[in-house]
Structure formats: C-alpha cells, structure tokens
Amino acid sequence: MMTLTIAIRNIFRHRTRTLITLFTIAFGCVAIIFVHGFFEDALREMRDSYIKAITGHLQVCKRGAFDKGFARPLDYIIDAPKDIISLIEKTPGVRVTSSRLVFSGLMSTGENSVSFLGQGVEPQKEQSVICRSSEDFIKLMRDRSFDKPDVGGVTIESGDSLEAKDTYSAILGKGLAKNLDIKPGDSIVLLTNTVGGSINAVDAKAKGIFYTGAKAFDDIALRVPLSTAQTLLRTEGVNNIVVRLFKTEDTQRVKELLEKAFKVHSWDLEIRTWDEMSDFYTKTKMLFYQQLFILEFVMTVVVLLSIFSTMNMAVLERTSEIGTIMALGTKRRGVIKLFMYEGLVLGIIGGLLGMGAGWVVIKMVSTIGIPMPPAPGMTFNWISQPDAPAKTYVLVFFLSVVAGLVSSIFPAYKASRLEIATALRGNA
Amino acid sequence: MSVVEVRQAAKTYLMGQIKVTALKGVDLTVEGGEFMALAGPSGSGKTTLLNLIGGFEKPTSGSVRVKGTDLAATSADALASLRARQMGFVFQNFNLLPVLTALENVEYPLLLSDKFSASRHRDLARQALERVGLSGHLLHRPMEMSGGQRQRVAIARAIVVEPDIILADEPTANLDHTTGEEILRLMKDINRVSKTTFIFSTHDQKIMDMADRVVRLLDGAFVEGA
Ligand SMILES: Nc1ncnc2c1ncn2[C@@H]1O[C@H](COP(=O)(O)OP(=O)(O)OP(=O)(O)O)[C@@H](O)[C@H]1O
Numbered sequence: 170m171m172t173l174t175i176a177i178r179n180i181f182r183h184r185t186r187t188l189i190t191l192f193t194i195a196f197g198c199v200a201i202i203f204v205h206g207f208f209e210d211a212l213r214e215m216r217d218s219y220i221k222a223i224t225g226h227l228q229v230c231k232r233g234a235f236d237k238g239f240a241r242p243l244d245y246i247i248d249a250p251k252d253i254i255s256l257i258e259k260t261p262g263v264r265v266t267s268s269r270l271v272f273s274g275l276m277s278t279g280e281n282s283v284s285f286l287g288q289g290v291e292p293q294k295e296q297s298v299i300c301r302s303s304e305d306f307i308k309l310m311r312d313r314s315f316d317k318p319d320v321g322g323v324t325i326e327s328g329d330s331l332e333a334k335d336t337y338s339a340i341l342g343k344g345l346a347k348n349l350d351i352k353p354g355d356s357i358v359l360l361t362n363t364v365g366g367s368i369n370a371v372d373a374k375a376k377g378i379f380y381t382g383a384k385a386f387d388d389i390a391l392r393v394p395l396s397t398a399q400t401l402l403r404t405e406g407v408n409n410i411v412v413r414l415f416k417t418e419d420t421q422r423v424k425e426l427l428e429k430a431f432k433v434h435s436w437d438l439e440i441r442t443w444d445e446m447s448d449f450y451t452k453t454k455m456l457f458y459q460q461l462f463i464l465e466f467v468m469t470v471v472v473l474l475s476i477f478s479t480m481n482m483a484v485l486e487r488t489s490e491i492g493t494i495m496a497l498g499t500k501r502r503g504v505i506k507l508f509m510y511e512g513l514v515l516g517i518i519g520g521l522l523g524m525g526a527g528w529v530v531i532k533m534v535s536t537i538g539i540p541m542p543p544a545p546g547m548t549f550n551w552i553s554q555p556d557a558p559a560k561t562y563v564l565v566f567f568l569s570v571v572a573g574l575v576s577s578i579f580p581a582y583k584a585s586r587l588e589i590a591t592a593l594r595g596n597a
Numbered sequence: 598m599s600v601v602e603v604r605q606a607a608k609t610y611l612m613g614q615i616k617v618t619a620l621k622g623v624d625l626t627v628e629g630g631e632f633m634a635l636a637g638p639s640g641s642g643k644t645t646l647l648n649l650i651g652g653f654e655k656p657t658s659g660s661v662r663v664k665g666t667d668l669a670a671t672s673a674d675a676l677a678s679l680r681a682r683q684m685g686f687v688f689q690n691f692n693l694l695p696v697l698t699a700l701e702n703v704e705y706p707l708l709l710s711d712k713f714s715a716s717r718h719r720d721l722a723r724q725a726l727e728r729v730g731l732s733g734h735l736l737h738r739p740m741e742m743s744g745g746q747r748q749r750v751a752i753a754r755a756i757v758v759e760p761d762i763i764l765a766d767e768p769t770a771n772l773d774h775t776t777g778e779e780i781l782r783l784m785k786d787i788n789r790v791s792k793t794t795f796i797f798s799t800h801d802q803k804i805m806d807m808a809d810r811v812v813r814l815l816d817g818a819f820v821e822g823a
C-alpha cells in the first residue's frame with residue numbers, strides 16, 4: 170500500500186514531465202480510437218452503399234442460378250413469383266422487395282452495337298430511391314435507419330429516371346452510354362434471346378444516364394421496366410427477387426427464416442446474402458484492419474518509449490533514494506515493485522485520459538463530419554462520421570496499461586541492481 | 598556476544614587500472630550498548646567501514662559479523678531482512694523520502710520488518726517522533742523542515758524498529774554546531790535509555806568528546822581506540 174502511495178506521489182513530483190508523458194499516452198489512444206472509428210465508418214459506408222445500390226440485403230433465385238446462371242439467366246427463371254414475393258414481404262424484418270429480370274443482349278444505335286447486362290426493374294418500387302443528385306445520394310447513404318425502400322438505388326446523371334408508367338424506355342449506365350455516345354432522348358435497339366429460344370428486339374428510348382457506387386457495373390448495365398423486359402423475353406417470370414431489410418444486422422436471421430419457409434412450400438429456391446455476393450467488403454475490411462494493426466503497433470511503441478524514457482530518468486534522479494530504501498531493508502523485489510507501480514499508474518491514468526479524449530474527439534468530429542473522397546471502387550463522395558466501437562476503447566486502455574508495465578520492467582530492474590554503497594555515495 | 602566483530606577487514610576499490618585501498622585489514626569489536634565515535638580525516642575510510650558493518654558492500658578480505666552473522670556469507674535478501682529488523686541508519690544528508698510526510702517516513706521501516714503488527718505501525722511511528730520532539734510535525738514533508746528537524750525524523754526512523762545497532766555516517770556534518778550537539782545529545786539519550794548501540798563517524802572534535810569511546814582511522818588503518 171505504502172509502495173503504491175510512494176509510486177503515485179513520485180509520479181506527480183515532476184508535473185511537467187508527467188503531463189508530457191500522459192499526453193503522449195493519451196495522444197496515442199486518441200489516434201487509435203479516431204482511426205478505428207473512421208475505418209469502421211468507412212466500412213459501414215461501403216457496406217451500406219453496396220447493399221443499397223447493388224445487392225440488396227438478400228437475393229432470392231432459383232437453385233443454381235447464383236453459380237451457373239450468370240451466363241444463361243434464361244435457364245433460371247422463377248415462373249410464378251407472386252406467392253413467393255408476398256411470403257417474403259410478410260416476413261418480419263423485411264422492408265421491401267423488388268423483382269428483377271436479368272438478361273443480356275446487344276444494344277445498337279444503328280452503326281454500332283455493344284453487349285449489355287440488362288435489368289428489368291420495378292420503377293414503382295425502386296423509384297423512391299433513385300436519386301436526382303449526388304447530394305441526394307449522400308443524404309440517402311447517411312440515413313442509417315433504412316427508412317426508405319431504396320433497393321437498387323442509382324443516381325441519375327442526366328436525363329430522367331424510369332417511372333411506373335414507362336414502357337419502352339431505358340436508363341443506361343454511365344460507361345455503357347459513353348461507349349456508344351448515347352445521350353438522353355436517343356433511340357436504341359435492344360436485341361436478345363427470348364425464353365423460348367427465338368430472337369426478339371425492341372426499340373426503346375434512352376431516358377437517362379445513371380451511375381451507382383460501382384464503376385464496373387456502370388460500364389455494362391442498363392435498366393428497363395420489368396414489364397418491358399418480360400415482353401422482350403416473352404415471360405411472366407423474374408429471375409431475381411431483391412430483398413431489402415430494415416437493419417443490415419438482421420440479414421442472417423431473415424435468411425434462415427426464409428429458407429425454412431421455402432422448404433415448407435417445397436420451393437426450389439436459393440438465398441444469397443450481400444456479403445456472399447460481394448467479397449469486396451470482406452477483403453477491404455481485412456485491408457483496413459491490417460493498416461489499423463500497424464497503427465496500433467506504432468502507437469504502442471511510441472507510448473512505450475515515452476514511458477521508458479520517463480522511468481529511466483526517474484531511476485537516475487532517484488539513485489540516492491533507491492540506495493536509502495535499500496539501506497533501510499527494502500529488498501530488490503520491493504524496488505522493482507515501486508517502479509513497476511509507477512509505470513502501471515502512468516499507463517492507467519494515460520489510458521483513462523486517452524479514452525476520454527478519444528470519445529470527445531469522436532463525438533466532435535462526427536457531429537461536424539468530414540467530407541471524404543470516394544471509397545475504393547466507389548464513384549460518389551461521402552461524409553465520414555467516425556464512431557469507434559466500445560472494444561476499441563477497451564483495447565487502447567489495455568495497450569496503455571501493458572505499455573506502462575512493459576516499459577518500466579527494464580528501468581525497475583536497473584534500479585534494483587544498484588549497489589547500495591554506490592547509490593548512497595552518488596548523492597553525497 | 599559482541600554486536601559487531603570486524604576481523605582483518607580490507608577493502609580495495611578499482612578505479613580503472615589503479616587500486617585504491619580504503620581499508621587495510623582492520624579489527625574492531627563493538628559491545629552492545631556502546632556509544633562509539635569513528636574519527637578520522639576525509640578519505641580515511643570511515644564511510645567504507647560503516648558500509649561494511651551495514652552490509653552495503655562486502656570486504657575484499659576478512660570478515661564482518663553483526664550479532665554473530667557473517668555478512669559476507671549472507672544473501673542480499675537476508676541482509677535486507679537483517680537490516681530491517683536489527684539496524685537503524687542515519688545519514689549525513691538525512692536521506693528522507695521527499696514524497697512522504699515525517700510520520701510516513703518513520704513508518705516506512707516498520708513495513709519492511711515483521712517485528713510489529715501492522716495495526717501498531719502508526720502509533721509506533723508517532724511515539725518515535727514524540728521521542729525526538731517532533732510530535733507537532735507529523736504531517737510535514739522533509740522540504741518543509743529544517744536540517745535539524747529532518748535529522749530528528751531520520752533518528753526517529755532509525756529507532757522505530759527498536760534495532761540493536763544504529764549506524765550514523767557524519768550525522769552532524771550538515772548541521773550547525775548547536776543543532777549538531779542537540780542531535781548528538783538525543784542519540785546519547787536514546788543510547789542510555791534503550792541500550793541501543795551507536796556507531797557514528799565525525800571529524801568534529803566536540804562531537805567526538807561526547808562519545809564513550811573514540812576509534813581513530815588514518816589512511817584505512819586504526820591509529821587509536823580499536
Ligand atoms: N566506490 C569507490 N571507488 C573508488 N574509491 C573509493 C570508492 N569509495 C571510496 N573510495 C575511496 O576510499 C577511500 C576511503 O573513502 P571513505 O569514503 O571511506 O572515506 P571517509 O573517511 O568516509 O571520508 P569523508 O570524511 O570525506 O567522508 C577514499 O580514498 C575514497 O576515495
């Protein structure tokens with residue numbers, strides 16, 4: 170107890186030096202908390218924009234379609250989707266569904282043709298999320314509550330978006346339109362195989378040009394109303410039901426619910442979650458966490474060196490005090506304990522300060538928001554609102570305490586090996 | 598049994614290539630209850646001899662026994678225990694812990710020895726400070742006290758564990774004459790009442806005159822009193 174008292178009082182003997190050390194520890198903590206919070210937010214931003222713009226939370230297809238159907242979408246059409254859709258929409262946690270009919274074909278302007286990936290979509294269901302501007306899109310992305318049914322949200326760059334009443338109209342991905350130099354209002358011809366195997370073509374009007382978060386998609390995609398796609402392919406079916414939930418965290422739970430229900434009805438369907446459909450998120454997450462680890466490592470080393478230098482100086486300054494307490498009968502263990510306590514207390518106080526300061530910084534920054542350039546693979550700007558999870562705060566505290574202990578091991582050992590006579594003479 | 602038995606103790610230091618002989622093989626016996634002065638000019642080996650008796654360092658040759666224990670054959674931890682239980686120390690520079698109050702400084706050695714139960718530590722420390730006339734300064738830090746008061750705290754710290762022997766290396770050298778004599782009278786009083794053995798070094802003639810026995814060192818050898 171007395172040892173702890175002495176350790177704490179010794180720490181506050183050199184106020185300035187102690188403050189600098191504590192500041193260094195706290196700064197390290199804040200840096201880790203902030204960057205962690207920032208990465209978490211960027212990851213969430215990326216995840217949500219993928220979900221909102223491209224994959225939805227879940228997609229339902231005929232069995233096998235996910236693995237083999239990409240090249241031959243017409244082999245995997247759900248012929249009577251009505252009952253399935255109403256079952257899905259009644260499942261708790263589901264916000265909305267929207268059906269798509271995916272097909273491929275050739276688009277031509279007369280002189281030139283280019284192949285495309287077509288999506289027949291339901292404008293009345295996706296309408297509310299098709300944004301007019303990137304500001305709208307950012308607003309939508311920041312809306313974490315998923316209030317709006319925004320499956321397949323795309324941003325219209327020029328022209329108009331699809332509406333429920335549209336029939337022979339299409340909106341084109343930015344890259345695809347550029348390829349054939351198509352502007353809103355231009356006429357295009359879409360050529361494709363029907364479900365029956367014959368060839369069908371329609372004249373359509375390019376109503377607008379869109380972009381999503383993903384450039385690769387924008388380079389090949391075009392969208393037409395579902396009814397137009399169904400006419401073109403001569404079918405009543407769809408091959409993909411996109412499911413949007415209220416909360417991303419519910420994804421797995423809803424998937425299991427749906428799988429059970431499909432089994433009951435003996436529907437031969439398959440469900441994929443957003444993360445199964447895109448490993449981009451998982452890979453980026455790994456990359457982010459590797460960078461974070463490097464930062465944590467560097468910060469811990471800096472903090473370690475800072476405490477080490479403080480403790481080392483303390484041992485030098487207090488040579489005669491160490492000699493005195495050893496002369497009075499303090500064992501080497503006792504000397505080690507004294508200095509380890511000092512390091513420990515520095516780590517604890519610094520860690521607590523760091524947690525507090527980190528929390529304040531995070532709250533301040535997320536209130537203001539940092540405008541950010543597009544995340545990797547994305548085409549839109551976003552506003553970062555860093556928010557570190559509780560485990561980050563625990564981590565920085567733990568790192569501070571460990572750094573305090575580890576960095577005082579050597580100075581403490583050095584102090585304990587002093588010769589009493591030499592240490593006492595050092596003062597005289 | 599003698600409290601201290603020094604037999605043919607020699608100490609040489611190596612300063613680079615040069616050998617410095619601090620003690621040339623001295624013999625000294627101190628009996629319980631003695632009040633003994635160690636005199637001699639600067640560099641004569643007073644501190645070195647006290648360090649050997651306190652077990653702070655080991656003789657290059659010869660032996661030092663305290664209450665029959667051969668210090669050279671004792672481990673560092675056992676020496677620490679021996680000091681905590683049976684020895685008190687007073688230094689020229691007082692050597693109080695600056696972060697502790699007078700009371701805490703006096704309490705400190707009690708924590709190192711298992712002689713007294715923890716519940717009595719505070720009271721014993723208070724009594725020791727009373728004994729040296731500082732009952733009004735229990736909560737003062739060393740920085741808030743005069744040299745004489747600090748040395749009184751140091752004496753209280755030395756007597757609080759009721760040791761058999763107190764070693765004091767020039768306890769008055771940093772004090773003016775009057776205060777130095779007061780400190781020595783206090784030590785003498787403790788010696789008389791508690792029968793604690795005192796060995797203190799000094800080069801002040803007046804202080805030497807207060808001792809029961811004076812041992813004189815010159816160039817690492819006794820010239821008188823051993
Ligand atoms: N650690 C050491 N290394 C080298 N020489 C030393 C060491 N300690 C003491 N000496 C030498 O040993 C001799 C005796 O020193 P000591 O300190 O015992 O003398 P002293 O009588 O206490 O002197 P003073 O009155 O100045 O305190 C001196 O010559 C001193 O220089």
Ligand SMILES: [Mg+2]
Nearest residue numbers: 643644645766
């Ligand atoms: Mg000396």
